[in-house]
Amino acid sequence: MTMPQLTFELPDTVVVTGASSGLGHELCSLLVEAGVATVGVDLSAAQDDLAALAGYHHVAGDVAGEATWDKVVARLRSSDAKRIGLVTSAAILDVGTILDATPAIISRALNVNVVGTALAIKSLLPLMIEAHVGAIVAVASVNATLAEQQLGIYNATKAAVRQLARTVALDHSRSGVRVNVLSPGPMLAGLFKRHLESATDSDRFLATRSARQPGGRILEAREVAQAAMFLLSSGSTAVLGADLVADGGLTTSFDFRTGEEGASI
Template sequence: MDRLKGKRTLITGGTSGIGLETARQFLIEGARVAVTGTNPDTIASARAELGSDVLVIQADAGDVAAQAHIAGEVGRAFGGLDAVFVNAGIAALKPIEQWNEADYDRSFAINVKGPFFLVQALLPLLANPSSIVLNTSINARIGMPNSSVYAASKGALSTFIRTLSGELIGRGIRVNAVSPGPIATPLYSKFGMSEEQAKATAAAIKSQIPAGRFGEPSEVAKAVVFLASDESAFTVGSELVIDGGMSNL
């Protein structure tokens, strides 16, 4: 408790899934919280659940201008930031022959371009010391079929951990990442599958996890709390894998 007491924090994609659970954990730990989202329904439900003290911002995670808008809203509300969880992302899985340019560009806009320009826009707000946590994925390293574009975008995001760490540590800004494996969130809506396809895919994925189950959003969120807190003050440029052993096979 109180590991983030008084810290001003931002979570992108914070109205559902891992992001929403992280917002819950940040609040439990005493943080002031802002979240972003795109879906009006999840935005409304997050506002109701998280309470009026949480700043909820509607913004397209892949739009560069929206990242400046987020920075402006957070700056006006908090005056600065102590921790950021760059969590918003899209996971589209399909064979290489089914991809088109528009879908490819959208995945990279949300997973790579948006996060890059968000960090750029937030630099004037970030305190010394402060923490940036990126949400990458084990898909960047395991070679899962049908994940070519998703894995490539998360691999690009992973490079920011090291390059931005080297560039920003002199300002007191630490950059780290969580790299989740399969987490118990609605796969069929996340991957554009039917519910029946999602169940079959989930069963196939589960069989590849040594721990024998999907992870829970709270297990990722608690790792983000650690990386956002002063407990990880000597942790710089690290990527914490949370996958039940899947990437070790």
């Protein structure tokens, strides 16, 4: 039996930062599979499986460097891209309290997570305004709103990303460009894995964090990438300046009861 399907349109070309790992890598794969010309941006080279795909182009460079974005814009203009999308998923995370945060750690987090997002939007927005169409998805985090221990600098940068995107959405709401925020919870991908590896007992850390999730598991990065696909698509034209929380229900309640704690009454 044929399963019913719902089809939305995607941009002709989408630029994805943080393309060489985690959410960015999964999103690039989904976009190419859907027939979207995809430009990945990352300081690292593209992973082999992604580099081998027709329709994928990689720009190696620092997202906080204007030279990187000059290359991206040149690529878009040379390809005569009309309907452009952007997803800013590049991010770094350092585990530790504020006492562990050196000026170098703080600067690096701000550069990649905030400056990199701002430059990406600043560089591609004129092309979108010129075409009077475009979709921007700024990847923040549930940590932009809710604090998580030992991630103070990361949390602060993601809060900045959230407000940056929401303000850009208002500033350019009459230009045909939609800007929204995607706030993932923990994913079995780069940043969460780094936090996991820093734990004294990684197995216990993973089990405890999984038990907090209403579904009893940490989401796969591909699941969150599908939420980004929705925000890029024509199916989300009613959504502007919104924060789509993709966390498997983690932040729906202040505490998920598994039943192991006993009866509540």
